[in-house]
Amino acid sequence: MEHPERTERTVPVERLQLGDHALMEAGDGESSWAVFTAYTRTSLARREKVLLVIDPDDLQDDEVVALLDQSGTGASAARASGQLALKRTPQMYLPDGRFRKERTIELYRAEVERAHEEGWAGLRVAADMGWAPRAGLAEEVLLDYEASVAPLFADPLFTAICWYDRQRFGRGLLDGVARLHPLRVAETSGTRADFVETLREAVAARQDTSRPTRITLDLRDLCFMEAHCAWQLISLAGSLPRGSEVTVHCGELLALVLRQLGADNAPQLVLDVLAEEGAAG
Template sequence: MELPERNVPVERLRLGDHACLDAGDGESSWAVFTAYTRTSLARQEKVLLVLDPDDLQDDEVVALLGRDGGGVEQARASGQLSLKRTPQMYLPDGRFLKERTIDAYRAEVERAEREGWAGLRIAADMSWAPRAGLDDSRLLDYEASVAPLFADPLFTAICWYDRQRFGSAVLDGVARLHSVRVTEPDPGTRTDVVRVLRRALSRQDTQGPARIALDLRDLCFMEAHCAWQLISLAGSLPAGSEVTLRCGELLALVLRQFGADGVPQLVLDVEVEEPAR
């Protein structure tokens, strides 16, 4: 059965979503995974990243995800963040067995629940399939067969498909079998936000309080220097000014880590995603 498709930024994924990401380059993919991981950690959910053996080493992954803070190292130490390689989950004895893989993921959900986390979010690199010689029909059959896992609203997953490894026919089939497609971040948006804010501030009467409202609910991620600039610009306004920033949980988390709560001119209006079920 084909499911209706939603195109959403990664931090708007809800528990119970089965999402796909067809990515064109590693940089954009890691931007998605960074946002995904940090949003999940902030929500007290466990994160399992299933990576290709030839990808970054575990310490490099943690350093990349935690480059601008976010408590990633602490999450790894506590077990909230888990890193595995695709052979562990899909090819433990060199063979792919569909039911064994589904059982392995079900066990991960149960483990996260026993450990007291609010849910389990995984992201899995699907490049193992062509490497293992899995034909397209078996891969699509597997994707269709995991649907019962998502009957448990504590489970969320992103299946990551590299466009360089998969043909358009497979990618089209994958999109039809996932209820959600994750959109890649627009790298220009991050600096554009600061540029717009600076322009808005330049138009204010610097002798009196300013009132500015910004809607950043669709912004997936903000780099550290942009967060610093936004906070500094808001803090430079006259006393009594107010910059009201509507945003998602991830952006609020990043801004608070860099001191947003210590700037009285900056008000965070955080949109909390309601549970899917």
């Protein structure tokens, strides 16, 4: 069968809106979980339910929650309230050991309805697609499935990231999958050490213990910030002399994380918050 060509755009994971169907290609688990953490934190802040569909050999459920909690997502509380759900790929794609396209689509539609009935603003899914080569699924069957899920995204309550590991899928298949996803999630760039060192250098270059200092950071396009980096920002701002000011231009979600981690306790830190399209108000 022929598949329609679509214009693909690459966006930061926080910019995904309800109704978006996005592809994520990844080559290592660490960068993937950085994206999923940002995705989860964004979704929970918007009062949307999150469903992570994980490979059976990936982290255990408690390990997933602990990893998400390290970055200030509030995953433990969200799991307890039902806002965060974890499933393994066989539950959604191979419940009887066989893949059936229509059944899988209905399972996801039921999850959307359940999230709505529970009072959440929508459902966000991130699914590891590594089950397909394990099950010996033909590439044409997988592409047909990806083309067939489009009606799910006509419902403005549903968003999904399909995660394809480059080590498990060939380039030809990945190119075909990319044509069926209107969006691609941007990979995270930079490291914790790079961010912290740059921040310290900026503070050190302007700090004079006898005089207040003023620093401006434009983080409006920041895709992801680990809790450790956020704590470093708050701590370094709080260490500046009285009367100093570190102004951070950022989006609502990053501001929320900074405040949850104690930004209001550092009077030197000023958050200039830019409203984000689609964020809950």
